[in-house]
Amino acid sequence: MQTDLELVNKARLGSGAAFKELVRQHQQIVYNLAYDLTGSREDAQDLSQDVFIRAFERLDSFRGESRFSSWLYRITMNMWMNNKKRKNFQVLKMSDSLESFSDNTGKSYQPNYPDNPEVKADMAMINDHITRAMTVLSAKEKSVFVLRQFHDQGLDEIANILGISLGTVKSTLFRSLKKMQKQLSFLQSH
Amino acid sequence: MKNCHKIQSLMIDALTGEITAEQQQLLNEHLQTCASCRTDYEHILFANQFTRNYTRPAVTADFWQKSLDDLQAALNQRPKTRLAFSLRFKPQPAKISPERFFKPIIAVTALCIILCSAFYHFSKKPDQVINDKTFTSDFKNIQNQAMRCLEQSKLLLLGFSNYDQEELPPSPALSEKQVQMSRELITRVSALQNDLDPVAQKKLVQLLSDLEVILLQIANLDSLHDTRSIEIIQHSVDRKSILFKINMEELQLLDEKLESAELKTSKKKEI
The missing domain is CATH 1.10.10.10 (Winged helix-like DNA-binding domain superfamily/Winged helix DNA-binding domain)
Incomplete structure (x- = not known):
């Protein structure tokens, strides 16, 4: 299994597969952090997508001095702060914890309690x-x-x-x- | 009682398991004699334990794949950089080399955006350009000036942070504008540091001091050909988490502003 730094180096050289692998390995922690900060599934999806786009753009600035996950955490925090300023993020969304919600396909499902x-x-x-x-x-x-x-x-x-x-x-x-x-x-x- | 502040730090160490036997003993001895700290410790233990029960709603099995597909679609819609091209699912052989056309377009667009945003922010309210005389002791005024100063510094630093030496051709004109902007910001940052209360607004003063160092690095930049200096500036911005700290301070200042606005409204209503 390749390390994060190896994958980053490959992605820098233009390997789409390496970048996809990085996303696959870290998308859960980024989404979870985004969800914890925004309190909403929809906002968390938007935020985590923005984070990976930003990471993609700034891949060259990752020097491997910290863990890749820490770097992603930092980007997530920064983008959350920026979004918080730009619009009124709906911090508390009861619908995500108590009611059912539906995804983009319109399919409705319950939280998996x-x-x-x-x-x-x-x-x-x-x-x-x-x-x-x-x-x-x-x-x-x-x-x-x-x-x-x-x-x-x-x-x-x-x-x-x-x-x-x-x-x-x-x-x-x-x-x-x-x-x-x-x-x-x-x-x-x- | 004078040790209570240190004990709070030990409480956190104990909570996270990052405490030595000696420190644990010190904590226990203090808790036996200080009722206030004992209550605090019970409170944070409860909060720590209770909030550990937090769970997130689980997602469906296909959620992650769908997110990945969405991300790929979003990246494919972006201007076609080298990596974005390789992320396409079924890349078609390009008849004309895309890099030949897109690189200059991206470079020119990025330059235009940076220059326009710099011009916009400096020419928007010329009557509000700050000099030493305009700094009054009025808290509100200083607050507004700090916010504007942070916002403009952020724009400048973002330009550097996003600057990619491979993508953008070096431009002496661009460098000149940025150096000029940083010089003006240095004057304002120094003036602000003098006006702020070093105790009550300690964090903001510290941030401005860090910012000043980076602005000085930019002001001393000879040209955008000076790749080593640019790397040092980018590294300083990253290492000191300046952009994150600016965001934090801006939020804090915004909160204070909103609070005072709410107070004003409620007073008016009372009248």
Whole structure:
């Protein structure tokens, strides 16, 4: 199996297959991050497509000093910030967590929660609480929080992706967790 | 109590498992004596544990293939660069070499876009061109100036960041315009740094200081033939995540602006 850097080098030389392989290997993490940031399936699809187009255009600037996934994370964060400024991203879309949605083909389907209705309802409820609570976070807090909590990135890696110091990552994460607790405190006693 | 700030950092280390035995002991001892930190620690432990239950709605099996197909379609619709051509599913043998025609067109278009955006931003509101005298202590005014300054710096840096030496022919005229723009921005950035509160707006001041260094590199650029210097500038922009930080600050300034606008509206309504 080829490494990311080998694939990038081939793609730079004009190999479409290599670039496709890079997309195939990373499209899930990019889409997931885009979904966590935008809270909407439709926006996440648009954002992740924009990210790969941008990555395609800027492939020459990837020097292999960081992981390719970190580089993509950084592009995603930047593009999300730009989009956030340009238009009012619909941060909270209940339809994605509780209702069915349909794709471009018009085919309607349900989120793939377990069959047990109680478990399904619980999971949807938890997601709903978390998504709502996240709306109080600033863009920077949300970036750090999402990378740590949902993408399991180490503190050093987050500092590298966002271009901020380790101390800032820690204080931002501390602040965001406190804010989240405040929003979710009504569940703490249950 | 004075150690509480350090303890917060240790709490995060403990939460992520990146803590030594000594640090853990220090944390435990502090938590035994400081009720406030104990509460904070319980709170963040709860938030950490609860938010780990977050799940995303699963997607169908064909979702990823469809996304890949959409991406390919989007790339194929773009101006035909070397790589975009090779991404086509069934490339037809070109009768005329596409590179021969497209490369100059792409180069000229990109040059026009950069020059037009630079001209637009400088000629849009000539009465608002900033000099030292216009800097007042008025917070709102400084905020607006900072936003404009960041936006224009971003445009300039984006031009450099996207500049591809293989695609664009070096142009002395382009270089001259960018150098001139960077010189003007340096004056404004330095003036802004003096006007800002170094404590309350520490991050913005730091960003402006980083920006100033890069602008100086651009101002000292001899020509776009100086490929090594351009690489250094591109590397500085990447390494310091300047564009990301500008985005962050712009959002922050926008939020502050919106908040003050909302306050104004609510006061008017009260009256």
